[in-house]
Amino acid sequence: MVKKIFVVDDDDKIRALLQAYLEKNNFQVVSAADGESFLAEFNRIGDEISLIILDIMLPGMDGFSVCRKIRNISDVPIIMLTASAEETDLVVSLELGADDYIAKPFSPRTLLARIKAVQRRFDTHGQPPRRYRYYRFKQFTVDRIERLVTTDQGEYISLSGGDFQLLQLFLENPGKILSRDEISEQTRGRESQPLERYLDVQISRLRQRLQDDGKSPQLIKTVRGSGYILATDVAMADQPDELRALQE
Structure with missing residues (x-):
């Protein structure tokens, strides 16, 4: 089954780059340029999304606020993107429930490796046969x-x-x-x-x-x-x- 990733970034070039690269690597991709549009779409198709790539610096509602709202309704994996090198962004992202964090600029290959690592943690396949409930x-x-x-x-x-x-x-x-x-x-x-x-x-x-x-x-x-x-x-x-x- 092809996994669907939601990319949320106000930079048109980044959205286009990530969509082309991730689709080349067998993911389906949907995208939004701001938090309000993303949340409206996520409320409609959230059950289909396997991972969210979320930029912190968004127009209007920032990525921190979006992350907080998502964590109130879903535990879907979230990777935060930021152009800031400040450690504060890392700490706040984790406190809000993000699962990983990557600073811009980054290579699509590095992001792909992070995506696969996060999804392995949430994939129920390949787990040890004896795990208690x-x-x-x-x-x-x-x-x-x-x-x-x-x-x-x-x-x-x-x-x-x-x-x-x-x-x-x-x-x-x-x-x-x-x-x-x-x-x-x-x-x-x-x-x-x-x-x-x-x-x-x-x-x-x-x-x-x-x-x-x-x-x-x-x-x-x-x-x-x-x-x-x-x-x-x-x-x-x-x-x-x-x-x-x-x-x-």
């Missing part, structure tokens, strides 16, 4: 299929697609130290780069969502020089009653 740790219950995280009080924890993938990686490897390269490879399809802060920001945001004190975390702990570890027991089951039985 339900996970339970501390006061949280995770439904992998419905992609839901809830507390004992029935509160829903909002996670972006990338954050959910990161949490799932930890839940499948409780008590195991995961290196930065291993986490980056599993969640982004490539090794972490020197001085790259993407993973630090994502770990910090996930801790915040799980109410894990960033100054003295008890769930996701930093192992200096080695990586990160989920330092808690995790119960796993395929049915809710099995999960409850494991807790008794």
Whole structure:
């Protein structure tokens, strides 16, 4: 099945370039020049979209605002584009739920590699044959299929697609130290780069969502020089009653 990508950029040349290049690489492409037009179209065909390429500097509603609105209704993967080299753009993009970030100017080949890496994380094919549906740790219950995280009080924890993938990686490897390269490879399809802060920001945001004190975390702990570890027991089951039985 051909995957459909939505390109949102006010630069006509960039939209045309990306459409030609991505279609050459077997993607379907739709595009918009501003956030309002994109949202109107996404409301109509959102279920068909497999990934969004979203420029930050848009006329009218900027990319940050668009990203926030999308995350209220969908966990479709989002790659943000920016002409700014400011780290603030990276941090804000991740906080709003973007799954990756690339600075202009960029080569279409580099963007294609990022697209494939992000989509591999969301592709259910080729996964290990034994993966549980339900996970339970501390006061949280995770439904992998419905992609839901809830507390004992029935509160829903909002996670972006990338954050959910990161949490799932930890839940499948409780008590195991995961290196930065291993986490980056599993969640982004490539090794972490020197001085790259993407993973630090994502770990910090996930801790915040799980109410894990960033100054003295008890769930996701930093192992200096080695990586990160989920330092808690995790119960796993395929049915809710099995999960409850494991807790008794």
